[in-house]
Amino acid sequence: MSVARPLELELALPVDPPAEDRRLFYDFSGRVVTEVLRDALPQVISVDLASSDRRVSVALDGPHGPYALSFERRRVSASNPHQLLVLMVFTSVLMTGIAMIFLRNQLRPIRRLAYAAEEYGKGGSCLSPVRCGRAAQRGHRVPGHAQPAGAPERPAQADDVWNQPRPAHAADADEARAVDDRARHAA
Structure with a gap:
């Protein structure tokens, strides 16, 4: 009895277990508590976790007959195991957000590369959709793109890209595209 009080244990003698x-x-953690108590103490007759949510009552077989040892549940299992689930969900949402930011930053150069490859395949020399789009909005001629409607004509300069002849493959690609467009509209 004198040992049980400092350890915050309640001892009951005799008991009908x-x-x-x-x-x-x-109570999923209760199954583990029961297994651990039975493995650690061979004298265990029964473990009662149902009569009180906050206390564990263990019936043991002693030299003077069965006795009950009772203590707080928080000493043998977590008091709020749902916090693990909340932490897991919060961490997964945070990591998903970070991954989306990284993926978005990786997709931008890939899109720009795809646009540049498409423009190069069409015979154009504009490598950035942002720069080409801004130049076309200001009314400037952009190499490889059609002149915007209502844009003023610039005087020809010696080093102007527009004064240089287009490569043959660009003209062939334009012709093939025009034939495809006419065939599509005819069907």
């Missing part, structure tokens, strides 16, 4: 272990059906 239940025949089997008791726990609530949703």
Whole structure:
């Protein structure tokens, strides 16, 4: 008795122990508590976790007959195991957000490269959709792009890209595209 009080244990002598272990059906940690107590103490007759949510009552077989040892549940299991689930969900949402930011930053150069490859295949020399789009909005001629409607004509300069002849493959590609467009509209 003198040892049980400092350890915050309640000791009851004699006791009529239940025949089997008791726990609530949703108490998953209770199953582990029962197994650990049975493995650590061979004198365990039964473990009662159902009569009180906050206390564990263990019936033991002693030299003077069965006795019950009762202590707080927080000493053998987590008091709020749902915090693990909340932490897991929060961490997964945070990591998904970071991954989306990284993927978006990786997709931008790939899109620009795809646009540049498409323009190069069409015979154009504009490598950036942003720069080409801004130049066309200001009314400037952009190499490889059609002149915007209503844009003023610039005087020809010696080093102007527009004064240089287009490569043959660009003209062939334009002709093939025009034939494809006419065939599509005819169908």
